[in-house]
Amino acid sequence: MSKIVGIDLGTTFSAIAILDDLGNPEVLANPDTNSKITPSVVYIGKTDKVLVGDKAKDAAIAEPNRVAIEVKREMENEDVVFDPTKGTFIEGEKNSKNFTPSQISSLILSKLKDYTTGVRKAVITVPALFAERARTATIDAAKLAGIEVLELINEPTAAILHYANLPGSSLSGRILVFDLGGGTFDVTIAKVQGKIVDVITSRGDKHLGGTDFDREIVKLLSEKYKKEKGTGLNEKDKKIQDIAEKIKRILSVKEKVSEVVDGPKGPIKIEITRAQFEKAIGRYLEQIKMLVEDALESADCTHEQIKQTLLVGGSTRVPCVVETIKKVMKKNPVKGVNVDEAVASGAAIYAGLLSKKDLNAAQKKSLDKIELEDVCNHYLGTLVVAKDHERNILGVANKIIIERDTKLPCSKTVEVETLYDGQAVIECSVTQSEGPEKDKEFVTILHESNLDLPKNRPAGQPIKVTYSYDKSGTIHVEFLDVNSKKKYEADLKPMGSQSIKDLKKDLNFDIE
Amino acid sequence: MNLPLIIPDNQITLLSGDVWIVYVIGIIILILYNVFKEKDEKNQLAEEIASIPQLEIKVTKTKLPEEIKLGPMPSFKVEFKGWVSHPTDPTIKLNLFIKDVYLNDEGEEKLMPVSCPVLPDWTEGTTRFLRITEEINTSPFGHFKEFTHFKFIPIEYLSGPFKGKRKLRFSLIATDVDAQSDWGAFSKDQVSKIRHIASTDIDHTFTEVGFLENFLNREQIENLSIKVALAIAASDGNLDQKELNVIKEWANLSTTKLEEKEAKEKKKKISNFIKEAYVEAKSKKISVSGLIEELNDKAIKEQKYELVDLLLKVVSADDELSKEEDVMLNKIVKKLEIDQKTYNQMKNKTIASVGKIETDDYSSGSDEQLLGLSDEVTNEEKCKELRKLYSKWNGLTNSSNKQTKTRAKEMVKKIATLRSKYNC
Numbered sequence: 001m002s003k004i005v006g007i008d009l010g011t012t013f014s015a016i017a018i019l020d021d022l023g024n025p026e027v028l029a030n031p032d033t034n035s036k037i038t039p040s041v042v043y044i045g046k047t048d049k050v051l052v053g054d055k056a057k058d059a060a061i062a063e064p065n066r067v068a069i070e071v072k073r074e075m076e077n078e079d080v081v082f083d084p085t086k087g088t089f090i091e092g093e094k095n096s097k098n099f100t101p102s103q104i105s106s107l108i109l110s111k112l113k114d115y116t117t118g119v120r121k122a123v124i125t126v127p128a129l130f131a132e133r134a135r136t137a138t139i140d141a142a143k144l145a146g147i148e149v150l151e152l153i154n155e156p157t158a159a160i161l162h163y164a165n166l167p168g169s170s171l172s173g174r175i176l177v178f179d180l181g182g183g184t185f186d187v188t189i190a191k192v193q194g195k196i197v198d199v200i201t202s203r204g205d206k207h208l209g210g211t212d213f214d215r216e217i218v219k220l221l222s223e224k225y226k227k228e229k230g231t232g233l234n235e236k237d238k239k240i241q242d243i244a245e246k247i248k249r250i251l252s253v254k255e256k257v258s259e260v261v262d263g264p265k266g267p268i269k270i271e272i273t274r275a276q277f278e279k280a281i282g283r284y285l286e287q288i289k290m291l292v293e294d295a296l297e298s299a300d301c302t303h304e305q306i307k308q309t310l311l312v313g314g315s316t317r318v319p320c321v322v323e324t325i326k327k328v329m330k331k332n333p334v335k336g337v338n339v340d341e342a343v344a345s346g347a348a349i350y351a352g353l354l355s356k357k358d359l360n361a362a363q364k365k366s367l368d369k370i371e372l373e374d375v376c377n378h379y380l381g382t383l384v385v386a387k388d389h390e391r392n393i394l395g396v397a398n399k400i401i402i403e404r405d406t407k408l409p410c411s412k413t414v415e416v417e418t419l420y421d422g423q424a425v426i427e428c429s430v431t432q433s434e435g436p437e438k439d440k441e442f443v444t445i446l447h448e449s450n451l452d453l454p455k456n457r458p459a460g461q462p463i464k465v466t467y468s469y470d471k472s473g474t475i476h477v478e479f480l481d482v483n484s485k486k487k488y489e490a491d492l493k494p495m496g497s498q499s500i501k502d503l504k505k506d507l508n509f510d511i512e
Numbered sequence: 513m514n515l516p517l518i519i520p521d522n523q524i525t526l527l528s529g530d531v532w533i534v535y536v537i538g539i540i541i542l543i544l545y546n547v548f549k550e551k552d553e554k555n556q557l558a559e560e561i562a563s564i565p566q567l568e569i570k571v572t573k574t575k576l577p578e579e580i581k582l583g584p585m586p587s588f589k590v591e592f593k594g595w596v597s598h599p600t601d602p603t604i605k606l607n608l609f610i611k612d613v614y615l616n617d618e619g620e621e622k623l624m625p626v627s628c629p630v631l632p633d634w635t636e637g638t639t640r641f642l643r644i645t646e647e648i649n650t651s652p653f654g655h656f657k658e659f660t661h662f663k664f665i666p667i668e669y670l671s672g673p674f675k676g677k678r679k680l681r682f683s684l685i686a687t688d689v690d691a692q693s694d695w696g697a698f699s700k701d702q703v704s705k706i707r708h709i710a711s712t713d714i715d716h717t718f719t720e721v722g723f724l725e726n727f728l729n730r731e732q733i734e735n736l737s738i739k740v741a742l743a744i745a746a747s748d749g750n751l752d753q754k755e756l757n758v759i760k761e762w763a764n765l766s767t768t769k770l771e772e773k774e775a776k777e778k779k780k781k782i783s784n785f786i787k788e789a790y791v792e793a794k795s796k797k798i799s800v801s802g803l804i805e806e807l808n809d810k811a812i813k814e815q816k817y818e819l820v821d822l823l824l825k826v827v828s829a830d831d832e833l834s835k836e837e838d839v840m841l842n843k844i845v846k847k848l849e850i851d852q853k854t855y856n857q858m859k860n861k862t863i864a865s866v867g868k869i870e871t872d873d874y875s876s877g878s879d880e881q882l883l884g885l886s887d888e889v890t891n892e893e894k895c896k897e898l899r900k901l902y903s904k905w906n907g908l909t910n911s912s913n914k915q916t917k918t919r920a921k922e923m924v925k926k927i928a929t930l931r932s933k934y935n936c
Contacts, residue, residue, distance in 0.1 A: 205909075
């Protein structure tokens with residue numbers, strides 16, 4: 001029987017969870033290491049050998065250039081490839097010697113899939129504000145790994161599902177989920193009543209996580225090395241990066257740490273204090289504060305109205321991160337749940353909800369009372385010619401049709417009209433933006449097409465534009481010429497960009 | 513019928529003495545006939561108009577009420593009372609015109625329509641002159657005993673022909689539904705469709721330059737804009753050819769609608785002007801504050817934004833926004849008294865697209881300049897503004913445009929660093 005799983009495809013660590021026979025999520029351990037989290041690190045050997053996880057990390061010491069890290073951050077970039085001769089993602093065309101971010105991610109997914117048997121379908125988690133291209137690339141990666149994506153779910157939403165479903169959990173009221181992982185940060189506010197989760201808003205930063213903290217430590221080490229030896233360290237050196245990560249972990253429990261660092265002018269012992277580290281990551285903490293404040297404002301509530309703050313993600317172990325949360329929320333966050341596994345567990349629960357017919361009676365009963373209401377995480381609009389009253393000019397502008405944080409499913413209609421006499425065609429564009437952007441330069445165009453209109457009509461013919469957004473993430477768009485009843489319709493859903501055949505090229509590896 | 517009053521010279525020479533006198537007398541009689549006929553027609557028209565059952569109009573200055581969700585903007589409240597009836601039709605159209613009352617050189621009272629560039633629905637269409645119409649159901653005995661609300665007209669939406677203290681005539685004219693006005697008035701053949709008329713005068717001061725004055729000053733404003741653009745281009749000590757090309761291209765836009773010969777002449781004129789101004793700009797002899805003062809006196813808001821748009825193109829022409837350019841740009845914008853929010857939106861596009869931004873470390877205040885952060889607000893307000901800016905630029909890190917995405921990441925860093933500085 002095929003298994004339905006939830007996968008947390010993280011920047012630095014990934015995890016896979018299934019629903020056990022009783023309907024409880026269970027994070028699967030890597031059979032080689034018995035660890036439930038797997039480093040999102042891929043080693044591509046000169047032969048067709050591929051290592052994923054801890055073994056890849058180990059291989060990085062000997063052959064750093066053949067190891068790809070933080071691939072999740074590259075998922076939104078269409079024109080980058082991993083070059084195993086340089087050890088980095090570079091801009092360039094795909095060829096037989098390099099690898100797209102989707103291909104690298106597929107190797108991680110293939111590894112996770114092998115922790116159990118019969119994995120065919122999955123719910124994969126993504127950051128709340130993951131770009132459309134990154135979502136598409138994630139689906140491509142799953143296809144390559146032989147996994148059908150049931151749905152992509154936002155990481156904090158998955159986490160809150162997990163918390164709400166914990167045995168003995170009695171969450172109620174407004175809950176704030178604070179998800180700081182290796183590469184991304186998300187904050188979500190939801191109304192929870194027992195097992196009913198009603199998401200109100202999500203905010204996030206895709207470039208804020210533990211690896212950014214590591215980089216700041218690398219900079220500190222380099223500055224100190226330079227002060228003593230006159231020359232800095234190679235900040236891209238994976239050994240230095242590993243030391244930085246280690247220092248970060250130690251500083252979570254100690255006030256200072258000393259490590260031997262081997263640089264171009266020999267090894268020296270460098271001490272880093274917690275205060276130095278906290279100063280170095282100050283701007284990231286500020287970003288975190290801004291996002292939490294923004295989420296509170298969007299949810300139209302104050303910190304007093306938030307019943308609990310839940311922590312998710314490995315980087316919430318950093319003490320000053322917890323202090324920042326306390327400062328903004330004026331109360332201690334909830335502790336006691338595994339911050340590394342919550343997202344994958346939530347994804348498994350959601351996968352179960354989507355495949356109820358495949359569940360056994362106990363699993364069905366376990367998920368019986370769980371309900372999830374999500375919101376639209378972006379602004380969806382269309383391009384129109386509009387008047388800028390302040391500047392008194394006509395120009396192309398983005399007209400928002402569905403506002404961010406609108407409850408799903410939703411359907412909204414706006415009426416526009418033809419611009420000039422005899423207009424025979426209208427451009428039907430679907431835009432997406434994180435903010436309420438009016439400027440077309442600042443929106444992403446998800447879809448474009450034309451609708452032909454009857455000729456020889458005066459200007460001002462009404463056109464109804466309707467967007468319907470369902471819970472699975474499908475956006476149905478309709479541009480209707482009211483008088484002639486002619487219309488253009490399309491369904492937009494992250495589908496993956498390429499055929500499996502194209503994706504599979506150059507990817508016949510033996511994965512360990 | 514009017515006869516031609518000019519006789520070709522060659523015909524005069526062909527006439528003999530007596531015939532000539534008879535001819536002249538004949539012409540005088542004809543002229544007098546025409547004058548009296550015209551007067552008679554005017555009197556008839558006046559009588560006809562006077563016989564139209566009267567309507568009353570009341571105009572007061574007030575603020576927009578809350579239910580009109582445009583904020584408490586100062587506006588004219590127009591009300592009417594009296595007859596609004598039609599002998600045969602169930603519907604009648606109310607037309608509201610606003611005209612500037614001025615005296616011509618002969619001391620005669622003349623009327624010039626006020627325009628409404630913001631709302632096309634409130635204009636005649638092609639002329640942009642204000643005409644607000646509304647069809648109302650009526651009967652042959654339609655009469656409004658009390659003053660009844662007609663419209664609120666936000667003063668900001670109006671553009672007069674002249675700046676300063678003016679007398680405005682509000683005319684409310686009830687007509688047949690198919691009556692058409694042109695250039696703010698009804699032609700003779702439409703008079704029979706007028707059912708009621710009312711008008712009243714209101715004193716009002718237009719703070720913006722009038723559209724008529726502006727039309728006459730257009731070339732001067734273009735020249736002033738060119739000089740300001742050259743000054744900003746030279747502000748970093750280097751007047752780049754690319755910057756100059758942007759200015760030339762902008763200046764030549766005004767020739768696109770001209771006939772070929774006229775366009776050629778104007779282009780030559782522009783070229784000469786730019787050459788002279790270029791020398792002044794290079795030797796830093798241009799007084800920007802003087803130019804802005806003159807622009808404030810002569811240019812309308814639209815032209816000020818055109819200038820800002822030009823300046824943004826100039827500063828980004830060399831793919832780098834220098835500190836000096838940014839400082840000068842902000843000073844100019846402040847002096848031009850345009851909406852800071854609109855300017856910030858315009859500037860953000862430049863920030864996102866320019867290859868390099870030159871700023872100091874955050875202690876020098878150049879990042880605040882770049883972000884358009886006012887130094888006249890409290891730190892708390894700055895923190896709030898920075899959060900809004902972060903929200904915008906953080907969202908743009910998802911942009912499909914690589915340049916915008918890279919710049920957005922830089923801006924996020926700058927914003928977060930400033931937040932730390934202000935202890936938010």
